[in-house]
Amino acid sequence: MASPTTTDLSTLLMIDSATARDRDDAFAVTPLSGGRGWSVEVHIAGVADVVGLGSVADEQAFLRAETRYLPGRTIPMLGDTAEQAATLTTETRRTSLRVTGTLTPDGRLHGVTVGRGEIPPGRCVAVDHSEVPAILTDPTHPLHPSLGAADAAAQALLGARRDGGALAFYDLIRGWATNEDGAIVPIAAELRTVAYVIVQELMIATNEAVALWCVEQGLPILFRNHRPNPVAGSTDELMTEIAAAAGDPDLFAKLRGRLLSTLRAATYDPTVHGHYGLRLSSYTHVTSPLRRVADLINQRIILAHLDHSPAPYSPDQLAALGADLNRRTRAVREAKKNHFKHADHRHVAQEAARDLTALDARTFHKVLKTAATAPLRDEIAAELARRVDADLLTAPDVAVLIDAADPTWRPIQLRVLDTLADAHPEMGPSVASVWRQTHPDLPPPEVETRRNGAAHDPLFAARATHLGIRGPWTTAAAKKPAEQAALWAALRAQLTGTDHPDTEPEWPTTPPPPEPSTPPPAPEDSGPAESVEPHRKTTSAALNLDGAKKSKALSNPVAWLMSLAQNNHQAPPEWEFRTDGPAHAPRFTATVHLAGHTATATATTKTAATKTAAKTASATALVEALFARQ
Numbered sequence: 001m002a003s004p005t006t007t008d009l010s011t012l013l014m015i016d017s018a019t020a021r022d023r024d025d026a027f028a029v030t031p032l033s034g035g036r037g038w039s040v041e042v043h044i045a046g047v048a049d050v051v052g053l054g055s056v057a058d059e060q061a062f063l064r065a066e067t068r069y070l071p072g073r074t075i076p077m078l079g080d081t082a083e084q085a086a087t088l089t090t091e092t093r094r095t096s097l098r099v100t101g102t103l104t105p106d107g108r109l110h111g112v113t114v115g116r117g118e119i120p121p122g123r124c125v126a127v128d129h130s131e132v133p134a135i136l137t138d139p140t141h142p143l144h145p146s147l148g149a150a151d152a153a154a155q156a157l158l159g160a161r162r163d164g165g166a167l168a169f170y171d172l173i174r175g176w177a178t179n180e181d182g183a184i185v186p187i188a189a190e191l192r193t194v195a196y197v198i199v200q201e202l203m204i205a206t207n208e209a210v211a212l213w214c215v216e217q218g219l220p221i222l223f224r225n226h227r228p229n230p231v232a233g234s235t236d237e238l239m240t241e242i243a244a245a246a247g248d249p250d251l252f253a254k255l256r257g258r259l260l261s262t263l264r265a266a267t268y269d270p271t272v273h274g275h276y277g278l279r280l281s282s283y284t285h286v287t288s289p290l291r292r293v294a295d296l297i298n299q300r301i302i303l304a305h306l307d308h309s310p311a312p313y314s315p316d317q318l319a320a321l322g323a324d325l326n327r328r329t330r331a332v333r334e335a336k337k338n339h340f341k342h343a344d345h346r347h348v349a350q351e352a353a354r355d356l357t358a359l360d361a362r363t364f365h366k367v368l369k370t371a372a373t374a375p376l377r378d379e380i381a382a383e384l385a386r387r388v389d390a391d392l393l394t395a396p397d398v399a400v401l402i403d404a405a406d407p408t409w410r411p412i413q414l415r416v417l418d419t420l421a422d423a424h425p426e427m428g429p430s431v432a433s434v435w436r437q438t439h440p441d442l443p444p445p446e447v448e449t450r451r452n453g454a455a456h457d458p459l460f461a462a463r464a465t466h467l468g469i470r471g472p473w474t475t476a477a478a479k480k481p482a483e484q485a486a487l488w489a490a491l492r493a494q495l496t497g498t499d500h501p502d503t504e505p506e507w508p509t510t511p512p513p514p515e516p517s518t519p520p521p522a523p524e525d526s527g528p529a530e531s532v533e534p535h536r537k538t539t540s541a542a543l544n545l546d547g548a549k550k551s552k553a554l555s556n557p558v559a560w561l562m563s564l565a566q567n568n569h570q571a572p573p574e575w576e577f578r579t580d581g582p583a584h585a586p587r588f589t590a591t592v593h594l595a596g597h598t599a600t601a602t603a604t605t606k607t608a609a610t611k612t613a614a615k616t617a618s619a620t621a622l623v624e625a626l627f628a629r630q
Contacts, residue, residue, distance in 0.1 A: 011125055011146055012043060014088055015195050018128040022067065022076060022290040023088040026096075026124050027202055029103075029150040037104040038153045042206045043088070043117050046095030047078070047289035048300040050086040053312050057082035058296075065328055067291040077291055087290060090126055094119045097286065097299055099206050103153050107160025112209045116306055132195035151194060154201040161204075165235045166279040169242050170197055176246075180204070181226055182263045182277040184242070184256045203287040204278065210302070211282035215272060219305050220315060221298045222322050224283045225273040226266040235279075250362065265329065268294055268322035270315065294325055356383040365397055372404040381412045388416045391423065395430035399438060402431075402491055413495050421488035423546070428487035432466075442467070445490060447483050452507045457569075461505035464490035469497065473505035477567050540596035543568050543626065550627045557619035561594055570595040573622075575615055590614035592622050599625055 012026035023045070030039045051057045057078045068075040076083045088094050098117025101109045125143065127135070135141045136151060161168045167182040172194070175187045187196060207224070214221050238259070245251040266275065268285075275283040286302070289295040300312045313321065356379060359367065364383070371380045384401070387393050393416065401413055420427055436444045445466045450473075453459040461475045462482035471490030476482040493500060543564060553560040561573045573594040580587055588611050591600040601617035603610060 010041070011143070012041075012119065012123050013143070013146060013150065014090075014124050014126045015129065015132065015199050016126070017190055018126075018130075021074075021087065022083055023126070024288045024290045024295075025199075025203065025206075026088050026119065027150065028146065029153045029202075031149050031152075032102070035105065037102060037156075038149055040101050040103050040109065040153065040202070040205075042099045042202065042287075043096035043119055044099070044206075044287055044295075044299065045086050045088050045290060046097060046116075046299075046303070047086045047296055048303050049095045051078060051082050051296065053300065055082075061293045061296055065293050065325065077293065083290055088119065088124055090124050091121050093121055097302060099209055101209055103156065103205075105156060107156040107158075107163075109157075109205050109209055112213055114210060114213045114302065114306075116303065127195070129191050129193050129195040132198070133193050136194065147198075150198050150202070154198040157201040157205050158197065161201075161278065164279045167235045167238055167277060169239065171246055172196065174246065176252075178242075178277075180224075180275070180277050180283075181266050182238070183259050184252075206287050207285060208278075208280050208283055210286045210298075211272075211280075211284040214284070214302070215282050217305065219301065220270045220318060221284055221301050222268040222270065222294050222318065222325075223272050224266050224275060224285050224294075225269050226275040226277045226283075227264055227273065228276040229262050229264050231262055265333065267326045270318045270322060297321060356380070357386065361392070361394060365394070365400070368397060369400050372400050372409070375406045376404070376408040376412065384412050384416060388419050393420070395427060395434045398427075398431045399434040402435065402495060403438075410495065414492065417488060417492050417495070421485065421492075425481060425484040425488065425546070426549075428484045428491075431491070432487050445487060447486055449479060449483065450505055451479075452505075459507060461507070462486035463500075463505070466490040466494040468499075469494040470500045470502065472500045473503075475505060475508060477569060478563065481567065541568070541570060543570070543595060543597070545626060545630060548627075550623070553623045553627070554620060557623045558616060561592070561619050561622065565594060568595070573619070575618065577611055577614065588614035590618040592618040594622065597622060597626065 010028045010030060012028050014023050014026045016023055024047075025042060025044055027040070027042045029041075032038060051061065060079050060082075061077050064075065064077045067077040078086070086094075088096075096117035096119055098115050099112065101112040103109050127143065127147075132147060135143050135147050138144055158168060167178050169176070169178040169184070171177065172187070172192045175189065175192050176184050177187050177196070177200070179185045211221075211223060214223075241255055245255045263277070266277070272282050274281050284298060285292055285295045286298050287295065289299045297313070297318075301318075304310065304312055356364065356367070364387070368380070368384075371377065384393070387397075398416060398420065401409070401416060404413065432445045445464050447462055447464045450461040451458055452461070457477075459475055459477060460479045460482040461473045462479070462485070463473045464471050464483075464486040466487075469490065471486060471493040474482055474485035474489055476485065544567070545564075548564075558573075564570075565572050573592050576591045576593075578589040578591075580589070587602055589600060589602045590611070591598060592615075599618050599622035601614060601621045603613035603617055
């Protein structure tokens with residue numbers, strides 16, 4: 001026995017492309033008096049009333065699983081005849097699955113009812129996505145009140161989802177949005193208006209409402225479950241990253257790839273496990289029965305329940321249907337991944353045939369990654385030599401290079417390692433880190449350290465082991481440089497197969513550093529300015545700045561100068577201060593001396609007139625001078 005149907009007289013909006021032939025949904029949103037929210041009514045095309053269980057169209061739906069939208073043509077899941085018999089139209093009566101509820105201003109849908117519906121001829125109005133912005137800004141348009149209410153309701157739903165921690169992102173300008181799993185997907189050009197957001201938010205709310213209703217009814221359907229991946233990061237962090245990367249195509253592409261690899265795919269199951277991407281306790285798919293077979297299955301189950309008819313599927317059949325859809329979804333994802341991988345390989349092959357010197361860093365890295373699986377070609381060797389001499393190679397490039405197994409790569413591998421170990425010792429840990437990320441199943445490089453010497457003049461030794469091959473001991477006046485050099489040495493040892501014996505480090509004998517000179521104390525009163533006596537060390541010692549980065553030095557210039565002195569076996573930097581100006585507005589001048597190098601700077605009231613500020617300013621000036629002399 002069929003359940004009672006419900007009809008209404010308010011206009012139902014069908015928002016889709018003007019050329020759409022498969023309209024599954026129509027809705028009406030009506031404001032409540034006193035700003036109490038909105039009444040929401042959603043109708044889903046009654047496809048289960050048209051497509052009988054076991055019919056030809058039903059078999060077609062299970063075979064295709066979903067409608068396929070290809071460039072230039074569409075392959076309907078149900079076939080043309082069944083699709084046109086079930087799609088919503090403006091002229092023809094249609095049965096429906098009707099979902100109603102009251103939406104509060106803070107985006108909560110309550111008082112949900114699910115039942116059979118009937119849409120009489122003329123109640124639906126078709127609206128193209130492109131028409132919606134103009135209607136929303138035209139108070140005289142007949143559909144302005146309806147669309148305005150729908151827009152306000154959609155924004156309330158979106159705000160509530162974001163407040164609940166969902167990864168909800170729309171970029172209608174560039175054409176990107178997050179899907180329900182949290183992946184960033186493209187929006188077709190013709191859909192990039194506020195209409196897209198309205199439809200998405202109302203349909204997500206409808207799917208959630210039906211899922212919760214089925215839970216309350218104890219009605220097993222194919223729930224849409226999504227489990228979290230602990231390494232994906234928090235939603236707040238991801239939203240910040242997405243917003244920051246939106247204007248950078250390369251960075252945005254990398255972020256999209258990372259999300260695809262870290263966010264797990266949702267699954268269909270006859271039991272509820274919640275939806276992590278949407279941050280919902282229950283979710284399902286019911287709003288697209290013309291385009292997805294899971295929605296048709298669920299509609300068939302719900303209508304049978306409403307009609308007090310036997311369930312169309314047994315529990316075992318329902319579980320098997322979900323498992324089959326999950327398997328097929330995985331296969332489609334893998335096929336897409338392989339398609340894009342092969343397309344990328346073809347692109348890389350084309351680029352490799354061009355002038356390698358013209359390739360940007362990203363493209364050259366892809367070319368190198370492909371080339372490293374075969375014997376070394378002369379043009380790759382020449383380009384690697386050019387790039388390492390021009391300081392253009394990155395840590396990921398080196399990580400790929402050291403994995404090249406063919407013996408023809410050995411000379412260029414060693415040349416790159418030796419050059420970078422000398423020019424960029426600080427790059428060693430980065431190379432090891434990138435290599436570790438690409439080989440999570442292999443043991444990471446290990447580093448051990450020793451310390452020797454007096455407390456005021458220590459020496460550090462480090463040794464690294466890579467893939468079971470021990471490198472030689474390396475020594476330095478600080479722990480970090482010793483470890484950096486050790487990592488480079490271990491990478492080289494592994495390439496040459498030279499396992500160094502397990503011995504203690506050989507400590508170099510170094511003469512003690514010169515005693516620091518102590519200048520006479522400078523007056524710190526507010527009397528007249530006096531000239532500072534020149535520092536007695538007049539000969540400037542050469543300071544080794546190899547591998548140093550100016551940006552890092554300027555982030556904490558005082559500490560960096562002290563570290564520089566220690567690494568070069570020099571006396572610590574010394575400061576002299578001078579104070580002048582009136583008592584209420586003193587001016588501090590600091591002069592710093594390091595190994596015969598001198599710089600002076602003044603701190604005024606505009607820059608926080610303190611001795612500390614003057615000390616930092618003078619250290620900054622000396623850092624600038626040292627790097628300028630390089």
